[in-house]
Every structure is written in C-alpha cells, then in structure tokens.
Amino acid sequence: MRPVRIILFSSVVLGILLLALFAGPRMFNPFNLTTMDRDILYAIRMPRVVVAMLMGMALGASGAILQGVLRNPLADPYILGISSGASLCAALGLLSGFYFFGSMSVPLTAFVGAALVSVLVGAFGWKRGGLWPERLLLAGIGLNFLFSAVLMLLMSVSSDEGLRRAVLWMFGDLSMADWSLIPSAAVFIVVGMGLVLSRSKALNAMILGDEFAHSLGFAVQRERLVLFAAMALMTSASVSLGGTIGFIGLLMPHIVRFLLGADSRLLVPASAVAGGAFLCFADLVGRSILPPMELPSGTVTAVFGAPYFLYLLRRKDVLSI
Amino acid sequence: MKRPLIVILAIFGLSFTVCAAEQASTPKRIISLSPATTEILFSLGLGGRIVGVTSFCDRPAEAKKKSKIGGMSNPSLEAIVRLKPDIVVMTTDGNPREVDDRLRAMSLKTYVWTSRTLAELPQGIRKLAGAMGVQEQGEELAKEIEEGIEKYRSEKSGAGSRKKVVYIVWPEPLLVAGPGTAIHDAVVLLGLDNVASRASSSYPRYSIEELIRSSPDVVIVGKGTGMDIRTVSQGVLKKLATVPAVRNGKVCYVSDHLYRLAPRVIQGIEELAACVR
Structure with a gap:
C-alpha cells in the first residue's frame, strides 16, 4: 500500500513542477521554445520554481520537526515569532537607511532578524540545562505578539511609502526570485535538512515522550537543541528567500501524516517535498488567474490550504502528531 | 396631516443650508485630508488659511509646518475637531467615507474632491476654488493647467x-x-x-x-x-x-x-x- 502511495505522491509532485515551469498565464511548448520563451524560462520561471521549492521544503520540514519537538499539532515555524521578527528587522533596516548590499539588503536583514529571534526564543525556552517544549511555545507566542505590535506601530507612524512596500514583500512574494540568492539559502536549507534526517530516529522517540526517548538511549536535551537549530536555520533561510508564507509549515506535516504515516524518517522529507510542490502550485495559481497582475503566493497558500486542512480535520478523529 | 409638516421642515432645512453656504463661502480655517488637495490649496494661495494637514502632506515645504491630523486613511477625528475648522477638504481617492459621515454628524462642513483624471483636474480646481471663495485664483490656476495640457497633447493616433x-x-x-x-x-x-x-x-x-x-x-x-x-x-x-x-x-x-x-x-x-x- 505504502509504496504505491509514495509513487503516486512523487508523480504528483513531478507533475506540479513541470506545470509550474511550462504553464502559467501563457503556456510554453517545451519542444518548441522561442528565444523570448527561453529567456523567460531561464531568468524568471526557473528561479521562481527553485525558490518556491526551497522555501516550501524548508517550511514543510520545519513544521514537521517543530510539531514533533513541541509535541503540538498546532506548531508551525512562524508561531515562534520568527516571521514577525524577520519582518521587523527588515523594516528597521529600511528605516535606518541600510542599503549597503543593494537589493540583497532586505533578504539579508530578514535572515539576521529570523536568526536572532530563533536564538532569543531558544534563550527563553532554556531552563535547567535544556529546552522545554511549553516554554519554547509560550516564549515564541509572546515574542510574536511583541514583534507584530512593534511592526504595526512602525507602519502606522511612518509615512514612508518605501517601507510599506518592503513590508508587502515580506508577506510572501516570489516574483523577484533571482538566482543570486539561491546558493547561500540552499546551503542553509541543505545543512538543516541533513541535521534533521540524521536525527529523525530521535525525533520519532521524542514524540512519544522524553522519558521514553531517554530510555531508548537518546540524549533528549541535546537532540532537541540540534533539531531546534536545524529548524531555525531552514526557516530563516526561507524567510530571506521570499518573505513569510503561511500555512505550509502547519499544513504539510498533517497532510503527509494522513497520506504516508507518522514515521519521522519519511514524514520530514515528504513534508519538505510536499511543501515545495504546494508552494510551486500556489505561485503558479497566483501568477495565472489574473494576468497581467499577480497575487502574492502567501495568500494563495492560505486560500487553498485552509479549506483542505478543515476537510482533513473533519475526516480524522484526532489530529495527532 | 403629516405632509404640511414635512414641507415646512423642508423649507426650513433649505433656507438653513442656503444660509450656511453663504456664511461659509470664505472659510477661514481649512483642513486638508490629502496631499494632493493640500498642494492645490497652497497653489490657490490659501496656505495661510490651512490649519491642519495629514502626515503625508510634504509639499510645498510650508505644509510640513502645519498641524498634523494623522494619516489619509486614518485621520484622528479628535485632532480635526480640536482645530475648529470651517471646512475639511477630503478626497474620494484615499479618505474613507466614514470620516466624511462622522465629520458631518458633528456638523462640520466638508468638501469632497472627486476628480481623478488629468482632464478633470482644471474643473475640479475651479469648483474647489469656488467653495473656498477664491474664484479668480482658481480660474487662473485652471487655465494655466489647461494650457500646459494642450501644449503637450500629441496628435499621434496611429x-x-x-x-x-x-x-x-x-x-x-x-x-x-x-x-x-x-x-x-x-x-x-x-x-x-x-x-x-x-x-x-x-x-x-x-x-x-x-x-x-x-x-x-x-x-x-x-x-x-x-x-x-x-x-x-x-x-x-x-x-x-x-x-x-x-x-x-x-x-x-x-x-x-x-x-x-x-x-x-x-x-x-x-x-x-x-x-x-
């Protein structure tokens, strides 16, 4: 049963990737490309698809890790305040006229903000020589409120149009996806993914409880720290690629658990792949339904994701982790 | 039975509005709720009568020195009332309708700018100038803009x-x-x-x-x-x-x-x- 499902799952993902490359407001015939088509394909669609894939993978995997680490089906990488911290940092950078790295400045400040907030959440969640799920979650929620409020405050007192538009960027925009950002972000995401995959057995054990994991010989606190760091790396990199895109981190692990089961060794990579494909799909929809205008992918993911999530909620007795 | 009452009320109301319009024909204290109308009011030579502007009103330079009443979409009603304006100039392009309703409910006079296109601008200026009691300046400014527009109108149609x-x-x-x-x-x-x-x-x-x-x-x-x-x-x-x-x-x-x-x-x-x- 499961191999069949995995094959089905992979072919759907592959189909979406091809669609995202060749479909859109205008279709490309892959066997007969004009020069303009080729330019657009290489300079615009390919980086967009790669960025969507990377971001979605980072978010999907982060969600799966976080739901396990926090033992909470509601967890998603943004609940910890990482996104609002990143937005706030980017906004502060813009306000202070930080434009040293040209068009890389916003992504860079966003990344720094996300990383700083992760450290801060970790610091608040740290007690008696380890990270504690409830503390992490509460610290994250508190910081999230704080940063969103300060950002709102900045937005309402500032008459700077540029700031408003930059914050618009933070709400999930892939239209500016460019090759230049991809390598560095990809490194963080690959390192994070490697860390998680090497720890997925520990994650499996931790979901069943700290004592259980301990009795199996896992150093629970150390594993938790490594997983948390991996999640923070991936989420920060994804924010710097294209702002904050909601719902993927929350949703993908639930969908994958429903389709393929809850074993972290499969759940984490499959959530990653599903997240990437879903974001590609959302981006495809966002640029195709109202041409020549574009809808931000972040809103599309929520519009499509939320109803499916609610449907799943009805179908299943319990939304477990 | 009720009809005469309505008629009397209507006549009363009408005479009242006519009266009010005459009385307010030269408003002394003006608040402008959009950067564009602020610029127009200044161009009409009404800078001295403006008592309040939005925080987005940055042109001409004197506008920055005026009291601020908040943003375009979220002006502070309290700040507006406190400045005791004779008229509040608003626009359909950026100011919420509710602000107009609330100001009127507090019996403050408003003028709503509705022009949105280049072609409507001169006429809009004439009307605004009329409401502010500076018809001549309005005519002059409108003419100037009309001439400017004509100068650049292109004959190209192919x-x-x-x-x-x-x-x-x-x-x-x-x-x-x-x-x-x-x-x-x-x-x-x-x-x-x-x-x-x-x-x-x-x-x-x-x-x-x-x-x-x-x-x-x-x-x-x-x-x-x-x-x-x-x-x-x-x-x-x-x-x-x-x-x-x-x-x-x-x-x-x-x-x-x-x-x-x-x-x-x-x-x-x-x-x-x-x-x-």
Missing part, C-alpha cells in the same frame, strides 16, 4: 507609431502605473502606449513575464521615498535586460510630480516628454 511605455512605481514587488492614474493620463496625452493599460487596478502588482512580452520601448522609474530608487530597481532591470528599452538604454528616472493629481503634474508631463523624446 497605433503602430506609438511608443510603448511602462512606468514603474516600485520595483520590488513590481508595481506599475495602470489606468486611472495621472501617470496613465499623462502617458496617453503624450501619444504613448501604457503597456499596463489592461490592468484592472491603478497600481497593479505586475507580472515581470508579461512585461517582458509586451517589450516596452521606454522604461520610466518613478521616485521612491526612503531609499535610492536606482539601487532598488537594479534587480528588476536585470530581469528586463532583453526588452528594447533596457537594451537601448531608454531607462529614465523621474521625480514624483505625477504621483498626485495637483498642479505639479504639468512638470511631470514635461519630464515624461523629455524621456521619450
């Missing part, structure tokens, strides 16, 4: 000869000037073709792919606030490297004259004309 233009308002995410903006009107006036004229909103988030396909002959980048627009727009221009405008170096950085429907639009049209010449 679609083939028209240059295709895109006006970038913000590069990341890409926002361009669509229909219903003074920019679009200026582009059309100059006999050019705005590639974003198909869009369904005034400042649409535009698809770069579609922009490449429409191969504009001239790219105009509007002035941004806060940061150097030349640096910010590098990314998008790199993506547009293959379109004729960028290939032939027809990328033009202009000021913000066309962002507001105010007397400065004429200078904006002048700049635009210089770009495509």
Whole structure:
C-alpha cells in the first residue's frame, strides 16, 4: 500500500513542477521554445520554481520537526515569532537607511532578524540545562505578539511609502526570485535538512515522550537543541528567500501524516517535498488567474490550504502528531 | 396631516443650508485630508488659511509646518475637531467615507474632491476654488493647467507609431502605473502606449513575464521615498535586460510630480516628454 502511495505522491509532485515551469498565464511548448520563451524560462520561471521549492521544503520540514519537538499539532515555524521578527528587522533596516548590499539588503536583514529571534526564543525556552517544549511555545507566542505590535506601530507612524512596500514583500512574494540568492539559502536549507534526517530516529522517540526517548538511549536535551537549530536555520533561510508564507509549515506535516504515516524518517522529507510542490502550485495559481497582475503566493497558500486542512480535520478523529 | 409638516421642515432645512453656504463661502480655517488637495490649496494661495494637514502632506515645504491630523486613511477625528475648522477638504481617492459621515454628524462642513483624471483636474480646481471663495485664483490656476495640457497633447493616433511605455512605481514587488492614474493620463496625452493599460487596478502588482512580452520601448522609474530608487530597481532591470528599452538604454528616472493629481503634474508631463523624446 505504502509504496504505491509514495509513487503516486512523487508523480504528483513531478507533475506540479513541470506545470509550474511550462504553464502559467501563457503556456510554453517545451519542444518548441522561442528565444523570448527561453529567456523567460531561464531568468524568471526557473528561479521562481527553485525558490518556491526551497522555501516550501524548508517550511514543510520545519513544521514537521517543530510539531514533533513541541509535541503540538498546532506548531508551525512562524508561531515562534520568527516571521514577525524577520519582518521587523527588515523594516528597521529600511528605516535606518541600510542599503549597503543593494537589493540583497532586505533578504539579508530578514535572515539576521529570523536568526536572532530563533536564538532569543531558544534563550527563553532554556531552563535547567535544556529546552522545554511549553516554554519554547509560550516564549515564541509572546515574542510574536511583541514583534507584530512593534511592526504595526512602525507602519502606522511612518509615512514612508518605501517601507510599506518592503513590508508587502515580506508577506510572501516570489516574483523577484533571482538566482543570486539561491546558493547561500540552499546551503542553509541543505545543512538543516541533513541535521534533521540524521536525527529523525530521535525525533520519532521524542514524540512519544522524553522519558521514553531517554530510555531508548537518546540524549533528549541535546537532540532537541540540534533539531531546534536545524529548524531555525531552514526557516530563516526561507524567510530571506521570499518573505513569510503561511500555512505550509502547519499544513504539510498533517497532510503527509494522513497520506504516508507518522514515521519521522519519511514524514520530514515528504513534508519538505510536499511543501515545495504546494508552494510551486500556489505561485503558479497566483501568477495565472489574473494576468497581467499577480497575487502574492502567501495568500494563495492560505486560500487553498485552509479549506483542505478543515476537510482533513473533519475526516480524522484526532489530529495527532 | 403629516405632509404640511414635512414641507415646512423642508423649507426650513433649505433656507438653513442656503444660509450656511453663504456664511461659509470664505472659510477661514481649512483642513486638508490629502496631499494632493493640500498642494492645490497652497497653489490657490490659501496656505495661510490651512490649519491642519495629514502626515503625508510634504509639499510645498510650508505644509510640513502645519498641524498634523494623522494619516489619509486614518485621520484622528479628535485632532480635526480640536482645530475648529470651517471646512475639511477630503478626497474620494484615499479618505474613507466614514470620516466624511462622522465629520458631518458633528456638523462640520466638508468638501469632497472627486476628480481623478488629468482632464478633470482644471474643473475640479475651479469648483474647489469656488467653495473656498477664491474664484479668480482658481480660474487662473485652471487655465494655466489647461494650457500646459494642450501644449503637450500629441496628435499621434496611429497605433503602430506609438511608443510603448511602462512606468514603474516600485520595483520590488513590481508595481506599475495602470489606468486611472495621472501617470496613465499623462502617458496617453503624450501619444504613448501604457503597456499596463489592461490592468484592472491603478497600481497593479505586475507580472515581470508579461512585461517582458509586451517589450516596452521606454522604461520610466518613478521616485521612491526612503531609499535610492536606482539601487532598488537594479534587480528588476536585470530581469528586463532583453526588452528594447533596457537594451537601448531608454531607462529614465523621474521625480514624483505625477504621483498626485495637483498642479505639479504639468512638470511631470514635461519630464515624461523629455524621456521619450
């Protein structure tokens, strides 16, 4: 049963990737490309698809890790305040006229903000020589409120149009996806993914409880720290690629658990792949339904994701982790 | 039984409004709730009578010294009332209707500016000037703008000869000037073709792919606030490297004259004309 499902799952993902490359407001015939088509394909669609894939993978995997680490089906990488911290940092950078790295400045400040907030959440969640799920979650929620409020405050007192538009960027925009950002972000995401995959057995054990994991010989606190760091790396990199895109981190692990089961060794990579494909799909929809205008992918993911999530909620007795 | 009462009330109401209109024909204390109307009021020589403006009103320089009543979409009613205005000048383009309703409910007089296109601007100025009791100045300013517009009106009508233009308002995410903006009107006036004229909103988030396909002959980048627009727009221009405008170096950085429907639009049209010449 499961191999069949995995094959089905992979072919759907592959189909979406091809669609995202060749479909859109205008279709490309892959066997007969004009020069303009080729330019657009290489300079615009390919980086967009790669960025969507990377971001979605980072978010999907982060969600799966976080739901396990926090033992909470509601967890998603943004609940910890990482996104609002990143937005706030980017906004502060813009306000202070930080434009040293040209068009890389916003992504860079966003990344720094996300990383700083992760450290801060970790610091608040740290007690008696380890990270504690409830503390992490509460610290994250508190910081999230704080940063969103300060950002709102900045937005309402500032008459700077540029700031408003930059914050618009933070709400999930892939239209500016460019090759230049991809390598560095990809490194963080690959390192994070490697860390998680090497720890997925520990994650499996931790979901069943700290004592259980301990009795199996896992150093629970150390594993938790490594997983948390991996999640923070991936989420920060994804924010710097294209702002904050909601719902993927929350949703993908639930969908994958429903389709393929809850074993972290499969759940984490499959959530990653599903997240990437879903974001590609959302981006495809966002640029195709109202041409020549574009809808931000972040809103599309929520519009499509939320109803499916609610449907799943009805179908299943319990939304477990 | 009830009808006579209504008639009496109506007559009473009518005479009251006529009275009020006469009394307020030269308002002494004016509040302007939009940057464009602030600029127009100053151009009409009413700067001295303005007592309050929004925090976005930055032109002319004296406007910055006026009391601030908040933003365009969220002006503080309290601040407005405290300034005891004879009239509050609002616009349908940016001020919420509720603000008008609330001000009227507090029996404050409002004047609502409704012009949205370049062609409507002179007439709008005449009407506003009339309401402010400065008809002559209004006529003068309106004439000046009409002459400016006529000077730049292009006779070109053949679609083939028209240059295709895109006006970038913000590069990341890409926002361009669509229909219903003074920019679009200026582009059309100059006999050019705005590639974003198909869009369904005034400042649409535009698809770069579609922009490449429409191969504009001239790219105009509007002035941004806060940061150097030349640096910010590098990314998008790199993506547009293959379109004729960028290939032939027809990328033009202009000021913000066309962002507001105010007397400065004429200078904006002048700049635009210089770009495509």
